[in-house]
Amino acid sequence: MSNWLLRNVTILGAAPTDLHLADGVIAEVGRGLATGGAQVFDAAGLVALPGLVDLHTHLREPGREDAETVASGTLAAALGGFTAVHAMANTDPAADTAGVVEQVWRLGRDAGHCDVFPVGAVTVRRRGEQLAELGAMADSAARVRVFSDDGHCVDDAVLMRRALEYVKAFDGVVAQHAQEPRLTHAAQMNEGVVSARLGLTGWPAVAEESVIARDCLLAGHVGSRLHVCHVSTAGSVEILRWAKAKGIRVTAEVTPHHLLLTDDLVTGYDPVYKVNPPLRTAGDVAALRAALADGTIDAVATDHAPHSLEDKETEWGAAAFGMLGLETALGVVAEAMVSTGLLDWAGVADRMAVRPARIGRLDGQGGPLEPGAPANVVLLDPAATVTVDPGSLASRSRNTPYAGMTLPTRVVATFLRGRPTVLDGKPAESGGPGGGR
Amino acid sequence: MMRHLLSAGDLSRDEALLVLDTAAEMARVAAAPVKKLPTLRGRTVVNLFFEDSTRTRTSFELAAKRLSADVINFSAKGSAVSKGEGLKDTALTLEAMGADAVVIRHAMSGAPHRLAGWVRGSVVNAGDGTHEHPTQALLDAFTMRSRLGRLEGLQVTLVGDILHSRVARSNVLLLRTLGAEVTLVAPPTLIPVGVEDWPAQVSYDFDRVLPKSDVVMMLRVQRERMGAVYFPSVREYSRRYGLDAARMAMLPPESVVMHPGPMNRGMEIAAEVADSPRSTIVEQVTNGVSVRMAVLYLLLGGAMGGASE
Amino acid sequence: MTTAPDPRRPRPVSGDRTAAHPVLDAADVTRVLTRMAHEILEKNGGADDVVLLGIPTRGSTLAHRIAEQMASVEQRTVPVGSLDVTLYRDDLRLRGVRALGRTELPPGGVDGRIVVLVDDVLFSGRTVRAALDAIGDLGRPAAVQLAVLVDRGHRELPIRADYVGKNIPTSLRETVHVLLAEHDGRDGVLIGPADLSRQESRQESRQESRQDTSS
Ligand SMILES: [Zn+2]
Numbered sequence: 001m002s003n004w005l006l007r008n009v010t011i012l013g014a015a016p017t018d019l020h021l022a023d024g025v026i027a028e029v030g031r032g033l034a035t036g037g038a039q040v041f042d043a044a045g046l047v048a049l050p051g052l053v054d055l056h057t058h059l060r061e062p063g064r065e066d067a068e069t070v071a072s073g074t075l076a077a078a079l080g081g082f083t084a085v086h087a088m089a090n091t092d093p094a095a096d097t098a099g100v101v102e103q104v105w106r107l108g109r110d111a112g113h114c115d116v117f118p119v120g121a122v123t124v125r126r127r128g129e130q131l132a133e134l135g136a137m138a139d140s141a142a143r144v145r146v147f148s149d150d151g152h153c154v155d156d157a158v159l160m161r162r163a164l165e166y167v168k169a170f171d172g173v174v175a176q177h178a179q180e181p182r183l184t185h186a187a188q189m190n191e192g193v194v195s196a197r198l199g200l201t202g203w204p205a206v207a208e209e210s211v212i213a214r215d216c217l218l219a220g221h222v223g224s225r226l227h228v229c230h231v232s233t234a235g236s237v238e239i240l241r242w243a244k245a246k247g248i249r250v251t252a253e254v255t256p257h258h259l260l261l262t263d264d265l266v267t268g269y270d271p272v273y274k275v276n277p278p279l280r281t282a283g284d285v286a287a288l289r290a291a292l293a294d295g296t297i298d299a300v301a302t303d304h305a306p307h308s309l310e311d312k313e314t315e316w317g318a319a320a321f322g323m324l325g326l327e328t329a330l331g332v333v334a335e336a337m338v339s340t341g342l343l344d345w346a347g348v349a350d351r352m353a354v355r356p357a358r359i360g361r362l363d364g365q366g367g368p369l370e371p372g373a374p375a376n377v378v379l380l381d382p383a384a385t386v387t388v389d390p391g392s393l394a395s396r397s398r399n400t401p402y403a404g405m406t407l408p409t410r411v412v413a414t415f416l417r418g419r420p421t422v423l424d425g426k427p428a429e430s431g432g433p434g435g436g437r
Numbered sequence: 438m439m440r441h442l443l444s445a446g447d448l449s450r451d452e453a454l455l456v457l458d459t460a461a462e463m464a465r466v467a468a469a470p471v472k473k474l475p476t477l478r479g480r481t482v483v484n485l486f487f488e489d490s491t492r493t494r495t496s497f498e499l500a501a502k503r504l505s506a507d508v509i510n511f512s513a514k515g516s517a518v519s520k521g522e523g524l525k526d527t528a529l530t531l532e533a534m535g536a537d538a539v540v541i542r543h544a545m546s547g548a549p550h551r552l553a554g555w556v557r558g559s560v561v562n563a564g565d566g567t568h569e570h571p572t573q574a575l576l577d578a579f580t581m582r583s584r585l586g587r588l589e590g591l592q593v594t595l596v597g598d599i600l601h602s603r604v605a606r607s608n609v610l611l612l613r614t615l616g617a618e619v620t621l622v623a624p625p626t627l628i629p630v631g632v633e634d635w636p637a638q639v640s641y642d643f644d645r646v647l648p649k650s651d652v653v654m655m656l657r658v659q660r661e662r663m664g665a666v667y668f669p670s671v672r673e674y675s676r677r678y679g680l681d682a683a684r685m686a687m688l689p690p691e692s693v694v695m696h697p698g699p700m701n702r703g704m705e706i707a708a709e710v711a712d713s714p715r716s717t718i719v720e721q722v723t724n725g726v727s728v729r730m731a732v733l734y735l736l737l738g739g740a741m742g743g744a745s746e
Numbered sequence: 747m748t749t750a751p752d753p754r755r756p757r758p759v760s761g762d763r764t765a766a767h768p769v770l771d772a773a774d775v776t777r778v779l780t781r782m783a784h785e786i787l788e789k790n791g792g793a794d795d796v797v798l799l800g801i802p803t804r805g806s807t808l809a810h811r812i813a814e815q816m817a818s819v820e821q822r823t824v825p826v827g828s829l830d831v832t833l834y835r836d837d838l839r840l841r842g843v844r845a846l847g848r849t850e851l852p853p854g855g856v857d858g859r860i861v862v863l864v865d866d867v868l869f870s871g872r873t874v875r876a877a878l879d880a881i882g883d884l885g886r887p888a889a890v891q892l893a894v895l896v897d898r899g900h901r902e903l904p905i906r907a908d909y910v911g912k913n914i915p916t917s918l919r920e921t922v923h924v925l926l927a928e929h930d931g932r933d934g935v936l937i938g939p940a941d942l943s944r945q946e947s948r949q950e951s952r953q954e955s956r957q958d959t960s961s
Pocket of ligand 1: 150151152177229230276277
């Protein structure tokens with residue numbers, strides 16, 4: 001069993017201390033711990049956070065293994081500092097049965113780079129017509145708690161109401177991809193001055209906001225948990241703030257790219273900036289940052305969406321929606337939230353590990369870094385910078401919008417239940433299964 | 438030397454005027470007994486049309502041939518494109534053929550921008566989706582200048598489906614560069630959200646704008662918009678936004694009526710207006726060839742490769 | 747789209763003016779043009795059927811001046827036009843795009859007429875070749891003759907002038923500057939060292955009159 005002593009690490013910005021990881025848990029925390037038989041890791045100047053938890057990852061397996069596999073996607077996650085990801089259900093076949101979610105869960109366990117928690121589809125084949133067997137997925141080995149038709153909106157109000165009600169039986173949550181389909185027919189980018197200039201069909205903010213408002217009202221009415229995926233507009237933030245103030249049990253996530261990038265990047269028609277929901281305006285970015293800082297938005301979720309070259313090297317209108325996110329998430333959040341003073345490292349830990357784990361009802365993920373807790377830890381160097389090179393990403397795809405950008409902080413090491421998955425910013429040697437959970 | 442013509446907004450005032458002045462000289466060639474110039478002998482111009490447009494393709498073809506370029510028509514139908522080969526692969530094929538210029542018409546906005554990133558030759562946007570059609574705007578400006586003697590200070594009114602019109606976008610940008618003042622007239626459903634950023638006025642009331650218009654440009658209303666709740670009926674559209682003889686009578690005496698074609702006679706423009714002496718519709722077609730000759734000459738005549746002969 | 751400087755616009759003479767020395771002064775230019783006007787009249791037995799076509803920019807100016815001289819001798823107007831040869835040049839790839847000069851034929855055109863082409867400097871002969879092609883597309887003259895203010899030699903084509911203001915043997919490392927009051931504020935012809943930047947290759951030195959007066 002691995003046995004590591006992390007010397008002089010800074011936990012959530014406190015004074016440097018030592019962190020002893022043994023037998024998959026945090027054995028001791030304190031200054032000047034005895035080395036014993038442990039491998040010593042000099043972590044001076046490094047910050048330790050609970051291993052990051054992603055609520056929104058597209059691993060593409062089964063179906064599009066050319067773009068990503070569970071193994072490649074989870075390695076990318078580990079390199080990004082994650083110890084758990086939620087694998088979205090829009091695979092082929094869709095993750096709408098216990099069989100498919102168990103397959104994905106096993107693939108994740110076998111790869112061993114991080115824990116994989118499959119998200120179950122809300123409706124059969126994600127078609128928005130009839131509920132999938134939510135209970136069977138919840139009771140499966142994958143223990144599904146998050147359900148989403150992501151990529152599609154559950155736009156039928158009755159179906160959404162029933163889904164919200166039904167998952168209460170196993171403390172599940174419906175994660176809604178809020179996009180009114182009629183208002184976004186053939187939509188290509190945020191509707192505003194840039195879309196008017198570029199002649200691309202607009203994607204109005206109201207198409208997102210109207211669905212969020214309806215779902216908040218529905219969740220309040222039936223007393224269920226609602227999670228809103230990838231919030232992208234200032235108006236959505238206002239609705240969430242109102243719903244939370246009313247006591248509605250709603251949580252929300254924002255992607256790194258919506259915290260940093262704006263729709264004027266579309267000007268060159270490079271589909272690397274084509275994403276759903278679309279990049280919005282600087283005003284929206286400011287509102288999203290403020291909402292993440294004040295907790296109105298609970299979590300950062302990557303919406304890591306790998307696409308093959310042939311799905312992106314096309315005309316804008318023919319290209320697939322989505323961008324990579326796992327390996328750059330922490331750097332982008334550091335740039336958007338930490339460098340700006342909106343969040344400290346404790347805040348980052350809360351939004352990228354603690355709350356996502358809580359929303360997903362994950363035991364053993366999301367900290368705290370205290371004796372007895374599972375040893376899921378990420379070490380980052382806050383003083384370092386990384387220039388994003390698409391060619392050196394672990395993902396099978398290359399559709400990062402950050403190519404050539406220099407982002408603050410670097411993930412130095414990731415430990416999954418005490419075993420290093422990443423050391424010195426590279427995949428750790430050992431690999432192999434980490435022994436499940 | 439600019440390598441591509443992708444957007445009318447990329448042209449500075451001097452560049453736009455150079456195109457118009459060059460086109461004026463090209464127009465004289467059209468009047469000469471021999472209409473062909475040796476200027477682009479040995480150059481290859483590819484017409485890459487993913488959308489049917491006989492009118493625009495023919496105009497570019499004639500322009501290239503009058504300058505003695507070799508012209509290849511590469512239409513989407515029956516080509517590799519319809520066999521599922523993407524724009525990128527088509528671009529590589531054109532490269533292998535040694536195309537010096539690619540004139541592209543595409544149903545998707547921004548396709549010429551993508552192509553420009555993949556070929557060494559010059560790319561000319563011959564209309565991309567609902568984005569732009571810069572040579573149309575240049576020929577419109579050329580026509581206005583030859584009819585009215587100036588562009589600076591002209592009051593130009595564009596009427597119709599502004600939302601989906603590449604002609605409108607290019608005209609707004611170019612006319613602004615050349616000092617004209619543009620007013621957009623349309624039902625609110627056919628004005629884009631974000632229009633407030635355009636260098637143009639917006640009006641929903643055609644009759645109020647008519648008396649101060651030096652130029653009225655009527656835009657085609659696409660058949661497919663008619664069933665898509667942008668307006669209640671063709672009859673109502675025509676009554677509120679069509680140009681008929683009564684409305685034409687409200688125009689100042691010297692003003693002209695333009696249409697990029699093809700027209701829906703009786704819908705956005707009445708036949709008697711289209712055929713009136715104010716109408717420039719036939720000249721626009723003629724001028725299109727001269728303007729496209731100018732564009733091809735200016736893009737291709739220059740030292741592109743730099744190598745010796 | 748940007749291009750080479752507009753040849754229609756007057757441009758300052760460049761190159762090392764201090765190193766350039768005069769070959770013809772203003773009075774010489776006037777005298778030479780008067781002589782050329784007389785030679786044209788003499789050779790063609792008067793001004794009947796004669797049309798002068800100047801090659802823009804300075805050739806057009808010279809054509810107008812010669813036509814005035816002819817007119818004062820003959821007591822009748824002599825038709826003058828301009829012929830821009832840019833679109834007929836064979837060196838577009840080398841020289842880059844330029845704004846087009848004006849082509850304007852006098853009423854009656856060139857069919858059956860004696861066309862006298864007028865240019866400022868005769869050098870490689872390529873401009874004249876282009877002009878001959880251009881005239882061929884405009885009509886069928888009875889004859890085409892060539893008048894130049896300066897013949898500096900170094901022909902690359904079998905072309906010679908019928909009327910020469912002055913033969914000035916030059917080296918390829920020299921530049922001939924033709925100054926005309928309408929463009930340059932005064933008349934004169936200067937010879938000076940060429941821009942080294944333009945003397946790198948024989949191809950570039952083919953550049954004719956316009957280039958010879960610019961940098
Ligand atoms: Zn989604």
